[in-house]
Amino acid sequence: MVRDRPVQPVTDYTRSNTSDPVDILARTIWGEARNQGRIGMEAVASVIMHRAQNPRWWGTDVVSCCQKPHQFSCWNPGDPNRVKMLRVTEQDPAFATALAVARDALAERLADRTQGADSYANLGICSPAWAQSNKMTCKIGDHTFFRIET
Numbered sequence: 001m002v003r004d005r006p007v008q009p010v011t012d013y014t015r016s017n018t019s020d021p022v023d024i025l026a027r028t029i030w031g032e033a034r035n036q037g038r039i040g041m042e043a044v045a046s047v048i049m050h051r052a053q054n055p056r057w058w059g060t061d062v063v064s065c066c067q068k069p070h071q072f073s074c075w076n077p078g079d080p081n082r083v084k085m086l087r088v089t090e091q092d093p094a095f096a097t098a099l100a101v102a103r104d105a106l107a108e109r110l111a112d113r114t115q116g117a118d119s120y121a122n123l124g125i126c127s128p129a130w131a132q133s134n135k136m137t138c139k140i141g142d143h144t145f146f147r148i149e150t
Contacts, residue, residue, distance in 0.1 A: 021062040026095065026102035028066040031074025031085035033143070034094040039113065040141040041098055045105040046114045047145065048072075054118070054150045062106070114138055117145035 025048060033044040051058050051065040059065035067075050074081045088095045104110050114120075115137035121128055122142045135146045 019063070021106060022099065022102050024063045024066050025105060026098040027085050027088070028072050028074060029101055030088055030092075030095045030098040031081050032072055033141070034098065036141040036143065038097055038101065040143065041101045042105075042110050043113050043117075043140045043143065043145060044120065045101050045110060046112050047117050047120055049105050049110070050112075050114075050116060050118045050150050056149060058118075113140060114145040116147050116150060118150040119148045120145045 025045065028048060029041045029044050033040045036044075048062060048065055052060070052062045055061075058071055059068045066072055070076060073079050074085045076082065090096045090099060101110070117137045119130065120143045121131050123131065123144050124142060130148055131144065131146060135148055137145045137147050139145070
């Protein structure tokens with residue numbers, strides 16, 4: 001896990017507002033969980049909120065946690081979902097849901113379905129070394145959630 005690389009700036013061809021926590025959180029939720037339904041989106045939002053509320057190497061607020069290099073693959077340069085994520089609008093029903101989830105998360109109106117998780121992975125795609133079964137909190141949709149540091 002690489003922790004010290006600088007955050008890549010979002011290019012100006014996007015619709016993303018890189019300073020708005022609602023926008024950044026919603027885009028991250030959409031980029032990571034748009035096919036997981038509202039419950040899966042809420043779970044991803046919970047992980048991001050746990051990280052923002054427990055500042056560490058992964059960031060100190062929602063925006064820095066979302067855009068920390070190599071933490072949420074949708075923000076990785078070269079990721080095929082990045083351009084889609086940066087250009088999506090509320091016309092996309094899943095993004096409209098992600099915006100609602102982001103607003104609820106930032107207003108502290110979400111129930112934590114992850115049992116305090118600070119990390120997750122789609123184990124069908126990859127099995128990171130940190131994804132130890134004794135740290136697993138739950139599985140929601142395609143994502144398995146872990147409490148590693150909080």
